[in-house]
């Protein structure tokens with residue numbers, strides 16, 4: 305029986321040929337193909353600029369740095385995300401603050417953001433978790449009312465939309481990841497999108513040691529560059545993003561239909577006016593379900609079906625963050641959600657017959 309993994313990169317002849325061409329060209333570090341990827345990404349997201357970096361984490365770090373966020377500043381973010389959403393806040397020397405998520409859609413709750421704002425708040429990092437845009441309208445209203453920056457962690461959401469606006473174009477800066485498991489990928493990589501000339505200029509310096517000319521360094525920086533080898537994969541992947549996302553959405557629909565009405569399983573919902581690109585298809589297993597989440601994971605495994613818990617722990621409970629003054633019970637929705645979530649295979653390599661198999665195994669477990 306074919307094992308169904310929760311993620312699986314799709315690499316075709318076009319990617320292989322593009323990499324070969326770069327290898328043969330002699331320019332293998334940052335060069336013209338990186339510039340091409342930046343041009344294509346900005347065009348796709350509808351932003352004026354895009355800057356390629358070596359990871360999504362680097363994109364968030366660069367966004368914070370170029371927006372001038374640092375020591376003494378507070379940044380509000382969600383406690384329910386990948387650790388890379390919060391670590392860059394610490395890397396620039398600012399203090400992370402959290403606002404709990406909404407139960408329904410896993411994204412940050414604008415009302416809680418509003419009450420977390422203080423005189424020191426300089427930015428909000430909102431995540432389009434699992435591929436569904438956060439409440440951009442509310443958060444941008446709050447951000448502009450208080451004169452703070454809104455950074456979008458769109459690492460899971462390339463191609464998602466809020467109304468007609470593409471993910472990555474919502475706030476002061478959008479951050480994407482091209483890590484191997486994302487909707488499109490280059491193995492490792494990141495993209496920062498923005499409409500601000502100041503951000504793009506500063507970002508291009510920051511990724512290259514603050515360099516302004518040969519051995520001229522105007523500011524602090526680092527080596528956050530992408531290579532042309534990886535950019536070549538990214539350029540080819542971006543051409544397929546809409547098709548990849550369409551297949552994810554088809555699979556998600558079929559899972560939603562198949563799992564509807566099972567006691568103790570809550571299937572994901574899509575908010576009105578938003579396009580969800582299903583980086584993850586994530587259900588919640590509540591105590592009403594026949595077996596525990598851990599047992600269901602075992603049963604799925606016995607049937608060669610992979611699954612994943614994203615994320616098993618709310619961010620404020622990790623030691624290097626908890627020591628700043630957070631503890632159990634601070635963000636109850638995120639904490640409860642982390643005990644309930646389970647992501648099932650939804651990527652474009654999953655076919656309707658595979659979904660049928662997943663649904664049958666879960667239905668079987670429900671009557672255990």
Ligand SMILES: *Cc1c(COP(=O)(O)O)cnc(C)c1O
Nearest residue numbers: 359360361386388389459481483
């Ligand atoms: C993947 C991811 C990141 C980090 O991207 P890397 O390329 O792995 O550094 C940040 N935030 C979220 C929500 C992610 O899913």
